[in-house]
Amino acid sequence: xxxxxxxxxxxxxxxxxxxxxxxxxxxxxxxxxxxxxxxxxxxxxxxxxxxxxxxxxxxxxxxxxxxxxxxxxxxxxxxxxxxxxxxxxxxxxxxxxxxxxxxxxxxxxxxxxxxxxxxxxxxxxxxxxxxxxxxxxxxxxxxxxxxxxxxxxxxxxxxxxxxxxxxxxxxxxxxxxxxxxxxxxxxxxxxxxxxxxxxxxxxxxxxxxxxxxxxxxxxxxxxxxxxxxxxxxxxxxxxxxxxxxxxxxxxxxxxxxxxxxxxxxxxxxxxxxxxxxxxxxxxxxxxxxxxxxxxxxxxxxxxxxxxxxxxxxxxxxxxxxxxxxxxxxxxxxxxxxxxxxxxxxxxxxxxxxxxxxxxxxxxxxxxxx
Numbered sequence: 248x249x250x251x252x253x254x255x256x257x258x259x260x261x262x263x264x265x266x267x268x269x270x271x272x273x274x275x276x277x278x279x280x281x282x283x284x285x286x287x288x289x290x291x292x293x294x295x296x297x298x299x300x301x302x303x304x305x306x307x308x309x310x311x312x313x314x315x316x317x318x319x320x321x322x323x324x325x326x327x328x329x330x331x332x333x334x335x336x337x338x339x340x341x342x343x344x345x346x347x348x349x350x351x352x353x354x355x356x357x358x359x360x361x362x363x364x365x366x367x368x369x370x371x372x373x374x375x376x377x378x379x380x381x382x383x384x385x386x387x388x389x390x391x392x393x394x395x396x397x398x399x400x401x402x403x404x405x406x407x408x409x410x411x412x413x414x415x416x417x418x419x420x421x422x423x424x425x426x427x428x429x430x431x432x433x434x435x436x437x438x439x440x441x442x443x444x445x446x447x448x449x450x451x452x453x454x455x456x457x458x459x460x461x462x463x464x465x466x467x468x469x470x471x472x473x474x475x476x477x478x479x480x481x482x483x484x485x486x487x488x489x490x491x492x493x494x495x496x497x498x499x500x501x502x503x504x505x506x507x508x509x510x511x512x513x514x515x516x517x518x519x520x521x522x523x524x525x526x527x528x529x530x531x532x533x534x535x536x537x538x539x540x541x542x543x544x545x546x547x548x549x550x551x552x553x554x555x556x557x558x559x560x561x562x563x564x565x566x567x568x569x570x571x572x573x574x575x576x577x578x579x580x581x582x583x584x585x586x587x588x589x590x591x592x593x594x595x596x597x598x599x600x601x602x603x604x605x606x607x608x609x610x611x612x613x614x615x616x
């Protein structure tokens with residue numbers, strides 16, 4: 248039974264090796280596909296202190312990373328550049344509170360990256376605004392820390408840092424155990440891995456035109472809508488045919504012959520408004536860690552074995568679709584602002600509510616000035 252399970256897994260997924268997984272880190276694929284991707288800058292090597300900062304407890308920005316002009320995120324986090332404060336800590340004495348605040352503030356001051364700050368500012372000046380990621384992962388689960396009108400839009404080093412610091416997703420890229428999960432390697436001779444910071448030019452993106460494409464053994468077998476919302480226009484047969492034709496052409500003309508690694512991979516695409524072209528957003532391993540979205544990997548195996556001449560397209564075809572019907576704010580488990588935690592310490596609900604309203608109003612007033 249165990250042997251059968253292992254064999255089934257090997258059939259569903261290709262063999263996972265360190266070299267295979269490293270072919271999907273940003274610096275491995277971007278130079279080859281930069282002409283059909285979003286303009287990006289890779290910063291490496293990174294100081295070991297930067298990894299230590301990302302691994303440290305609490306949410307705070309390094310000293311000197313704020314811009315001189317204070318905006319939404321800067322007002323909130325400059326006022327509370329402290330690690331997360333639990334409401335339960337409100338029972339401490341005043342003297343203990345003061346000691347803790349001094350200790351916590353010292354934590355923030357112990358991290359400072361002036362050279363990295365300057366490099367980030369240079370890229371922001373060139374691009375206008377950026378959104379960050381590490382080798383593999385982006386902090387999209389932390390988009391709530393920036394204004395909802397422009398999620399993930401960073402205009403200062405502190406924006407970049409606080410997005411990364413608030414994210415659970417990026418922790419995957421900080422440890423060899425998670426980066427090479429599922430691989431066999433000698434712990435005494437681990438694979439070479441270097442953390443990198445990627446700054447991508449920020450654009451407002453229409454999520455309805457994002458798709459995930461699945462390639463197995465050199466064949467494009469499946470295409471899935473990425474945003475799990477229902478879009479009426481997506482149900483038009485003509486639209487669906489155009490999506491498949493455009494993405495298949497993009498893969499055959501721009502990707503297939505240039506991908507020199509193992510021929511099992513998944514890539515994400517943002518299509519143009521007229522659905523005639525596409526921009527590659529990312530490449531991902533054909534592995535359990537990559538979400539198959541509207542497929543299961545067992546279903547993709549079935550599609551592969553049927554040997555269809557065109558990839559199968561899956562979309563949210565009804566507001567009652569089982570995925571669409573349970574839609575909620577993405578990554579809602581993370582959506583608790585750090586300043587709310589800080590303000591709540593030692594206050595009853597009425598005091599906290601009044602102070603929270605004042606903070607929001609003050610932030611809005613500062614942005615208007």
